Amino acid sequence: MKDIQVLHKGKVYEGQVGYDHEEFMEITLHETDGFAAGDTAICFDFKRRLTMRVLHVSQSKVIMAPANAEVFHIQARPKKVYEELFGDEQSAVKSFKLNTFATINDDFKTTAVRITDVSQLGIGFEINDFSIKMHHVYNSMIICDDECIYPKLIVRYAHILEKTIRYGAELHSISQKDLNILRYYIVTQQFNQLMHA
Known part of the structure; x- marks a missing residue:
């Protein structure tokens, strides 16, 4: 050492x-x-x-x-205008690949989803369900190893893939504690992927 x-x-x-x-x-x-x-x-x-x-x-x-580090650019951006985040002149944004489970809640309905990636623009998830509402705030629970975090997400786009639908959601709000857990989880997952490559 x-x-x-x-x-x-x-x-x-x-x-x-x-x-x-x-x-x-x-x-x-x-x-x-x-x-x-x-x-x-x-x-x-x-x-x-x-x-x-x-x-x-x-x-x-x-x-x-x-x-x-790019991981510190991941944060809630509730006051940003959607077009500012996804404008024509946007620079390349690093995306961190993940494979974890989460739920999104709307009133009394809870939907299980699979988180596929996270970037400073938000969180990508996949599900076989067209019932997700666009530009709607969802409460969520994301599993980060043996801890769970509870951010609020706004779903901004949907992309139909061959076997599933990929949604993109921005982080509307997240506590500082949960944000720290998410950042640490992202880095450890990238490390694990590097070790198994």
């Missing part, structure tokens, strides 16, 4: 790098109490200095990603 120092809120922590990849870094620390998901820290050794953000904190480890 490589030694690294972490500058966080004016205090320097000594740590060891367990895993180092361009998408995220796992650092073992003797003390993690002061860290919280979303915090910014500077990680440095004799070769480099990186501005990172905390994705996940456990008793002895902190998982961080570069502060400018």
Whole structure:
């Protein structure tokens, strides 16, 4: 393991790098109490200095990603106009492939869906059902490993595929805690896909 120092809120922590990849870094620390998901820290050794953000904190480890990582662009955008997000001059947006289950709720009807991808524009899901209403706010529950998150989604488009229908929904609202869980889940799933490729 490589030694690294972490500058966080004016205090320097000594740590060891367990895993180092361009998408995220796992650092073992003797003390993690002061860290919280979303915090910014500077990680440095004799070769480099990186501005990172905390994705996940456990008793002895902190998982961080570069502060400018695409995963931090995923957030609720309730005040954005739909056309601003999907305009003609839009730049390429990185999409993270997922394969997890969720439910969307409308009044008294709960529908099971499969989440296929997430990007800063929103969440893609598939279902064999035409009853999903466009431009409608749905309560949802998304399974992220052994935790569930509860964002509100607005369905913006539908695309009929050969065997299913793919819907695109923007994140209307999500709590900061749920957003941190989602970001950590995305990064761990990308890591798992990389390891099994």
